[in-house]
Amino acid sequence: MTIATGIIRSGPEVSLAPPPPIPLLDLKAQYLGLRDEISQALHEVASSSTYVLGPRVQEFEKAFAAHVGARHCIGVNSGTSALHLALIATGVGPGDEVITVPMTFIATTWAISYVGATPVMVDVDPLTYTMDVAQVEAKITSRTRAILPVHLYGQPAALGPLLEIGNRLGIPVIEDAAQAHGARYRGRGAGTLGRTGCFSFYPGKNLGAYGEAGAIVTHDDRIAARLRSLRDHAQSQRYHHDEIGFNYRMDAFQGAILGIKLRYLEAWTEARRRLAAAYLERLADLPLQLPTEARDLRHVWHLFVVLHPERDRLRDALETRGIGTGLHYPVPVHLQKAFAHLGYRDGDFPVSERIARECMTLPLFPEMTESQQDRVVDALREVLREGRR
Numbered sequence: 001m002t003i004a005t006g007i008i009r010s011g012p013e014v015s016l017a018p019p020p021p022i023p024l025l026d027l028k029a030q031y032l033g034l035r036d037e038i039s040q041a042l043h044e045v046a047s048s049s050t051y052v053l054g055p056r057v058q059e060f061e062k063a064f065a066a067h068v069g070a071r072h073c074i075g076v077n078s079g080t081s082a083l084h085l086a087l088i089a090t091g092v093g094p095g096d097e098v099i100t101v102p103m104t105f106i107a108t109t110w111a112i113s114y115v116g117a118t119p120v121m122v123d124v125d126p127l128t129y130t131m132d133v134a135q136v137e138a139k140i141t142s143r144t145r146a147i148l149p150v151h152l153y154g155q156p157a158a159l160g161p162l163l164e165i166g167n168r169l170g171i172p173v174i175e176d177a178a179q180a181h182g183a184r185y186r187g188r189g190a191g192t193l194g195r196t197g198c199f200s201f202y203p204g205k206n207l208g209a210y211g212e213a214g215a216i217v218t219h220d221d222r223i224a225a226r227l228r229s230l231r232d233h234a235q236s237q238r239y240h241h242d243e244i245g246f247n248y249r250m251d252a253f254q255g256a257i258l259g260i261k262l263r264y265l266e267a268w269t270e271a272r273r274r275l276a277a278a279y280l281e282r283l284a285d286l287p288l289q290l291p292t293e294a295r296d297l298r299h300v301w302h303l304f305v306v307l308h309p310e311r312d313r314l315r316d317a318l319e320t321r322g323i324g325t326g327l328h329y330p331v332p333v334h335l336q337k338a339f340a341h342l343g344y345r346d347g348d349f350p351v352s353e354r355i356a357r358e359c360m361t362l363p364l365f366p367e368m369t370e371s372q373q374d375r376v377v378d379a380l381r382e383v384l385r386e387g388r389r
């Protein structure tokens with residue numbers, strides 16, 4: 001019997017194809033595990049004729065609120081929209097100031113600009129990479145209307161001290177929890193400690209839709225009612241619009257998909273935590289700055305980011321070995337052209353600037369196998385050794 005393998009054998013030497021590349025993130029692997037459930041749900045929505053909001057979105061909102069421990073969840077069409085509406089519902093408007101960080105995804109700051117307010121930056125902490133609480137009070141003025149910390153890479157910001165400042169000065173905290181689904185701060189769900197918490201369900205997030213989606217959570221009944229109205233053209237009853245509204249509704253396909261995926265979020269988060277712990281242990285002896293998990297909280301490892309001064313060389317060398325890496329984020333917000341009018345300069349936020357120069361995100365996703373992680377660790381060890389020659 002002859003077997004056509006496509007592999008050319010010459011003598012004892014066997015030329016094998018190189019192992020498949022390891023992506024930064026593998027959404028296909030997750031989909032394959034859920035295919036039947038998802039297909040059924042999509043067919044149900046398609047035949048229901050309700051394609052925007054509706055029962056699947058409502059069910060997801062209820063389940064997500066329960067999951068994070070909030071009274072209300074309002075589904076919207078993106079994390080950016082969630083932040084925008086949260087700021088409006090908090091009463092932030094033209095001429096106001098909102099304190100936030102330059103080391104984040106740009107959308108945090110977009111939302112502040114959308115309401116006509118000014119982003120006021122404070123640097124991040126050099127170990128946790130979240131808002132440096134010690135710098136906040138010096139930036140508060142009579143115009144400060146909100147503090148908007150970001151739970152960067154899946155680690156909640158120092159919400160205890162931030163809420164203490166906010167409560168003392170009467171300034172609400174709005175949480176950007178777009179990277180922190182299921183994270184906890186002193187036992188409470190990220191997104192539920194501030195007045196509102198904003199989530200993104202962009203496909204690559206820890207809980208990802210198959211398109212755009214987001215949500216706001218809050219304990220406040222009045223804010224929840226206003227958010228429900230604002231996302232849907234501010235209609236209190238059909239054809240009656242109470243204020244300037246938006247079309248920021250979540251669509252039913254995304255609600256159905258998110259409802260299914262939410263049931264797996266805990267297991268996926270535990271897998272992420274195991275992979276992160278293994279990285280931390282196995283990379284400990286290498287000349288890299290590793291991420292840290294602060295005490296009293298639960299990091300959900302949306303991204304596993306290491307710092308090294310020769311980041312670009314390492315990335316290229318890993319790429320050659322079939323290992324995908326990412327950059328989160330190579331240009332801090334205060335140095336973006338779009339925010340040049342804020343008047344910040346290179347050197348203003350040295351911690352964020354260092355992260356921007358040195359950051360490299362390693363592959364980490366719940367379906368990652370042990371042998372994939374072995375390959376990443378071995379490759380990283382090798383490319384760091386090469387650099388020392």
Ligand SMILES: *Cc1c(COP(=O)(O)O)cnc(C)c1O
Nearest residue numbers: 078079080105107108178200202
């Ligand atoms: C993804 C993300 C957003 C924006 O969410 P979208 O759903 O992409 O609009 C906002 N803030 C942070 C920190 C994010 O990571």
